Amino acid sequence: MVALSELGFTPAIGGSGSEDGEYVRAEYNDNDRIVFFHHLEDPADARFLSSLDEGALRRWIVESWIDR
Structure with missing residues (x-):
């Protein structure tokens, strides 16, 4: 979360209690995408x-996420 924020993202954790499990999602502040x-649920990840x-x-x- 800290690294994402410092790179210009607005991170949030969601999915708690959902069937798919918890995740981190982040919009890039420059364009809100x-x-x-x-x-976060996969042990290998x-x-x-x-x-x-x-x-x-x-x-x-x-x-993996900005330069793509």
Whole structure:
């Protein structure tokens, strides 16, 4: 959430109690498009995200969600 905010997004966590599970969604402040959406329920995804240090997390967000 902090990294997304610092990169110019407005992140929010949603989906609590829903069938699909919790997720992070974030609009990019420059254009209000949702350009980041990531489910948090998958254990493999949770391990991947927790394995990244702050710099790697930022690079992954930029390469996977902004530069696409």
